[in-house]
Structures are given as C-alpha cells and as structure tokens.
Amino acid sequence: MDNKSDPTNDIVDFYDSVADDYHLWYRDWESTLEREGLQLRRWLRPHGVEQVLDASCGPGTQSIALAQLGYTVTGADPSPRMLKRARRHASEHGVADKIAFVQAAFADLPEQVSGQYDAVITKGNAFPHLVTDAEIAHALGVFYNLLRPGGMVIVGMQDFEPFIEDRPRFIPGRVHDPELEEPQIITFDIWDWDDGPPLTVTVNSFIVSGKGDDYRVIKRPVVYRALTATEVQVAMLEAGFQDIEIIRDRLELVMIAHKVEE
Numbered sequence: 001m002d003n004k005s006d007p008t009n010d011i012v013d014f015y016d017s018v019a020d021d022y023h024l025w026y027r028d029w030e031s032t033l034e035r036e037g038l039q040l041r042r043w044l045r046p047h048g049v050e051q052v053l054d055a056s057c058g059p060g061t062q063s064i065a066l067a068q069l070g071y072t073v074t075g076a077d078p079s080p081r082m083l084k085r086a087r088r089h090a091s092e093h094g095v096a097d098k099i100a101f102v103q104a105a106f107a108d109l110p111e112q113v114s115g116q117y118d119a120v121i122t123k124g125n126a127f128p129h130l131v132t133d134a135e136i137a138h139a140l141g142v143f144y145n146l147l148r149p150g151g152m153v154i155v156g157m158q159d160f161e162p163f164i165e166d167r168p169r170f171i172p173g174r175v176h177d178p179e180l181e182e183p184q185i186i187t188f189d190i191w192d193w194d195d196g197p198p199l200t201v202t203v204n205s206f207i208v209s210g211k212g213d214d215y216r217v218i219k220r221p222v223v224y225r226a227l228t229a230t231e232v233q234v235a236m237l238e239a240g241f242q243d244i245e246i247i248r249d250r251l252e253l254v255m256i257a258h259k260v261e262e
Contacts, residue, residue, distance in 0.1 A: 011105075011129050014222040015058070015079035021207060021218075022059050022085070024187050027174060029061070033093075037065030039249070040121070040154070043256060044071075047152055049118040055106060055143065056126030060086035060099075067095035074113055078105040106130070106139040109146060116148035123156035123252075128224040131200060133235070140239035149262040153241065159253035160201075160226040167193045171203075178211060185209045199226045229253055 023029045040062060044052070050072060054063045057075030059082060067073050067090070077083050083101050090096040104112040106122075120143045130136045143153050173187030185207065192202040200223055207218045229246050232255050236244055241257035248254070 011222065012078045012080075014220060015077075016081040017220055018205070019059070019079065019081035019085050022082075024176060024185055024207060025173065029059075033061055033065050036062050036123070037069055040066060041069050043154060044119055044152075047118070047150075047258075049152070051116075051118045053109075053113060053115075053117045053120045053146060054122075055109060055120055056122040056124055057086055057101070058082050058124045058126075060089040062121060062123055063099050063101075064090055064093050064095055067098040068093065073099045074117075075099050075101045076104045076109060076112065077101075078103060078108070106142055107135075109142050113146065115146035117146055117151060118148060119152045119154065120146055121154040121156070123154070123254075125156075125158045125224070127155050127157045127232075128160070128227050129222075131198065131223065131225045133198075136232075136235050137239065140235055140241070144239050144241065144259055147259045149259060151259045153236075153255075153257050153259075155232060155255040156249075156252050157227065157232075158224070159229075159248055159251055160224075161228050161253070163191075164199070164226060164228070167191075173206075183209045183211050193226075200224065201226050229255065 026032050052066055052071050052073050054073060054075045057063045057077045060075060063073045063075035063086065075086060080103060083103055087096065087101055090099050102112045130139055147153065169191055171189040171191060173189065176185040178184045188206050190204040190206065192204065194200045202221050202223050204219055204221045208215055210216055233244050233246065236255065236257045240260060242260060243258045245256040247256065
C-alpha cells in the first residue's frame with residue numbers, strides 16, 4: 001500500500017519525525033509529568049483503578065506519571081520512535097519494570113493487549129487524529145471492550161471549540177532561550193482549516209533554531225478533526241458509555257465516562 005494513502009502511516013511518520021523534539025512543546029516536561037500524575041490520580045482514585053491502558057502514550061508523559069504513583073500501566077503508541085523515547089524516559093525515572101510498552105494504534109489494540117482494564121486513557125491530542133465518524137466509533141468501541149464492567153475512559157484533547165468561529169491561523173508556541181553555546185529555539189503553529197465535512201485543521205508545526213543571524217526552519221504538518229465536546233459526548237453515548245463528565249483544563253478538553261456495570 002502507498003504510505004501516503006494511509007492516514008495511520010502519515011500520523012506515524014509525523015510522530016516519528018517529532019520524537020526527538022517533542023519536549024520543545026513544553027515549558028518544562030518534568031513539571032508536566034508531575035502535574036499529569038496528580039490530575040490523573042484525582043480522577044482515578046475514587047474508582048478503585050489499578051490497571052491502566054494508556055492508549056496513546058507518546059514519550060511516556062502519562063504512563064510514567066501513573067507508574068510512579070503505583071498503577072500497573074500498559075503504554076501503547078503506533079510510533080516506534082516515540083516508544084523508544086518512552087522506554088528511555090521510563091528507565092531514567094526508575095519505572096521501566098512497571099510499564100509494558102506495545103506498538104499499536106487504537107484500531108490495533110485488540111490484537112496487542114488483553115483487557116479487562118480498570119481505565120483506558122488517551123491524552124496528548126491523539127484522539128482528534130480520528131477524522132471520520134466511523135474511526136471515532138471504532139476507537140471508542142475498542143476502548144469499551146477493553147474495560148472491565150464499570151471501568152472508565154479518559155479522553156484528553158485540544159479544545160477546538162474556542163477556535164471554530166474565528167479559525168485563527170497563527171498559534172504561538174514557546175521560546176527556549178539558549179544556555180551557553182546552545183541555539184535559541186522557537187516553536188509555533190500555522191493552522192490550515194478545511195470545511196470538510198467534517199471540519200479539519202492541518203497543524204503545521206514549525207521549529208526555528210539558531211543564533212546570531214543564522215537560523216533554520218523545520219515544518220511538520222499533521223491533520224486533526226476539530227472536535228467539540230458535544231461531538232465526543234454523542235459518540236461516547238452511542239458507544240455505550242454513561243455518566244459523562246466534561247472538564248476544561250487550561251487548553252485541554254477532558255471527557256471522562258464509564259462502562260456500564262453488569
């Protein structure tokens with residue numbers, strides 16, 4: 001199959017290409033790790049969660065934080081280079097033996113892992129890579145089947161709702177000022193909107209690095225569906241989830257729902 005005809009391969013190519021630079025989108029990745037752990041523990045603790053599937057683990061931000069808090073974690077991601085980075089981070093943080101990493105996209109999870117998990121999470125804006133209604137329904141069905149009765153799903157993603165009306169193009173990122181002889185690094189995004197349907201946005205991530213008068217630019221595009229809370233809520237209900245809670249945490253939209261008790 002032609003690599004460019006498969007959206008999953010395009011996403012893997014994107015995350016493979018950004019794996020070494022992923023930390024540049026954070027002010028302080030270690031602080032983010034701690035914050036993610038505290039937030040997730042607050043949501044998981046009242047529900048007796050022990051076994052967690054991190055269905056889009058990326059560099060390990062949530063998986064490592066959860067393992068540090070004593071949860072048994074499976075971390076899945078379709079990008080081999082992201083998984084390599086996640087394994088390295090897990091080793092550096094002393095939790096390599098507490099996380100089982102597997103290479104899998106959402107659709108591949110039934111062949112790579114076996115439930116029943118107490119919780120399935122996906123954060124880091126992986127969920128909006130599902131562009132069609134069918135892809136969204138299938139992924140939520142996979143999550144549902146991997147959960148024990150009463151288990152919970154947590155979907156965290158970019159909150160696109162505030163951007164849909166004005167559809168901004170330029171989204172500022174971060175400026176990492178140089179230390180000693182290191183270059184200055186500047187990140188920002190250019191968003192290209194497509195009315196569809198469905199409404200999508202190609203996020204062109206730029207990294208500008210250099211010093212003095214010598215700078216270079218890297219551009220990496222990837223497509224997201226501009227999902228709203230209502231769209232995700234409806235899809236969750238149709239998948240069989242109940243007790244849906246919608247939380248807006250800074251720029252992130254977090255949807256928490258539960259599988260029906262048997």
